[in-house]
Amino acid sequence: MNWAVFLDRDGVINEEVTYLSDPGSLRLIPGAAVAISMLNRQAIPVIVVTNQAGVARGYYPESQVAILHQGLADRLAVEDARIDRFYYCPHHPTEGLPPYRILCECRKPNPGMLLQAARDFDLDLSRCTLIGDKASDLVAGWRAGCQTILVETGYGKQEWLRWSEEFQPQHIACDVLEAVEWIVSRGV
């Protein structure tokens, strides 16, 4: 079985923008492309898991998520970095209209996207690490049996102030590059 690194998208790879959908508003977090290409060079799958409730809320169509992800892939490719797969949850339990208004297994903190990736990539989740900036990311990783790293970019700093008593990630990193360096140095 294989292992992989799961990355939340907004606040980890790109700067947090509320309900980001326009590739023109995409700004990479410094070091993110270097971090991803470091994993690429070691043949470690890089898997994005992102909640996109803006779809359920009707802020943008699902097709726009694909356009944004292509835009992100293009930006990363310039710096020789590649995301192996994007998983996203377009749902919300109480907002918007069916079929998107649904209590789903994929919306973090549920672990559905990680479990799906484990089937698709034949992953041993106990050897995988999730890097996120929100408690909901870390709880999804924890529920899937992964290691977790909180980054201080995006919502990370305020999340840590709020939740530090409730959960303990394996590591806290200032950003995704430091998080990946930590993973690689441990050779997990």
Ligand SMILES: [Mg+2]
């Ligand atoms: Mg985030």
Ligand SMILES: [Zn+2]
């Ligand atoms: Zn979902």
